[in-house]
Amino acid sequence: MKRVLSTLLLLASLGSSALAQSPITLNVALDKPTGNISPHMWGVFFEDINLGADGGIYAELVKNRSFEFDQPWMGWKKLENGPEGSYLLLNDGKRKGNKRYLRIHSAANLKLGLQNEGFRGMGVKAGAAYEFSVQYQSAAKGMKIHVELLDQQNKVIGTAELPLESVGSWSEAAVKFPANQTTDKAKLNVWFTGTGTLDVDMLSLFPVDTWKGRPKGLRKDMVQMLADMKPGFIRFPGGCIVEGRDLANRFQWKKTVGPITERELIINRWNTEFSHRLTPDYFQTFGLGFYEYFLLAEDIGASPVPILNCGMACQFNTGEVVPLDELDTYVQDALDLIEFANGTTATKWGK
Incomplete structure (x- = not known):
């Protein structure tokens, strides 16, 4: 048996040696395809x-812009404390979606302020313009x-004044201003001056x-990189995150469309996923929602492939499964999404 095995190994070795020494020519006729490959592959x-x-990819630079994180002050710090009641965080159950807002009260022309750290800092470029906006009443x-x-040395590299003209109901004010220095670790200070009471949000x-x-909208440089890949489809908003x-x-998806x-x-389900690398400031604001995803797909010439929950939570976590007699909501979400994407403006979800 050993002699037979040795003979076979010798023949295999001689055969592979002969093949290695024989040139192989492979001709490819690019002008004569034998089959079509779908661009959606x-x-x-x-x-x-x-x-x-x-x-x-969502270009917002402020973290926790509406104080809706589990810890509402996460990302923020007070620059001046002021007397008690100068900063009051309110929770209005009548407001849809975004229930918290901050009340600033200055009884004696105080200078009160907030600082936001951004997402591990704010990346800004010299000469580029930025728009600060706020909802207020x-x-x-x-x-x-x-x-x-x-900047990182607390040097002011951009500044603007924002007059508040409206009185009464919630309004939005905005101002544009340039940065005069490039840094990836900028911070934003928001100062409140004058006398009175001001509610702010967003x-x-x-x-x-x-x-x-x-x-x-979205970051121009990052979307351009996606467009340059010329993808046939874009699948969103993920797998486990769904x-x-x-x-x-x-x-x-219905909670990610409509007014921001x-x-x-x-x-975000990745907030506490890994005990060795916790990210307690990881949430989803849905400024990038299903409408924006569909628009992105259209912009870069890709077919949208939206992913919906089928009534099952991540099996690696709780593994919850919805009872069959409660599955109708999930089925209806899928049907409504088809109408949202393809329906006319006369339909409920297509308008």
Whole structure:
């Protein structure tokens, strides 16, 4: 048996040696394809992981802009304390989606302020313009807002004044200003001056030069990289992130469309996933929602492949499964999404 095995190995060795010495010519006729490959065979898969959406392709620079994180002051710090009641965080159950807002009260022309750290810092470029905006309400005029961009040494590298003209119901004010220095670790100061009471929410900072110039849109450089790949499809908003750690925190597409101020923030399922690398500031604001995903796909010439929850939470976490007699909601979500994407403006979800 050993002699037979040795003989076979010798023959195999001689054969492979002969093949290695024989030249092989492979002719490829590029002008004569034998079959068509669908352009939808390759594409991109997007998931909000590693700050992929908030802090990534979604160009918002302010973290926790509406105080909706589980810890509402996360990302913020007070620059001046003032007397008790100068900063009051309110929770209004009548507001849709975004229930918290901050009340600033200055009884004696105090200078009160907030600082936001951004997503591990704010990346800004010298000469580029940025737009600060805020939702506010006040019973009377008397308060003003002054904003500053600071570098890592706390040097002011951009500044603007924001007069508040409206009185009564919630309004939005915005101002554009340039940065005079490039840094990837900028911070934003928001100062409140004057006398009175001012409610503020959705304190926001975006680059003016976004993808296709859309206000409060996506990062131009990152979307361009996706477009340059010429993907046949874009799958969104992810895999595990759609399931959620439990069904209560699953991705629900209907909560990601409509006015930005009414989109209900939820915790990102990657927030506490890895005990050795916790990211307690990882949430989903849904400024990048299903409408924006569809628009992105259209912009880069890719077919949209939306992913929906089928009634099951991540099996690696809780593994929750919805009872069969409660599955209708999930089926209806899928049907409504088809109408949202393809329906006319006369339909409920297509309008």
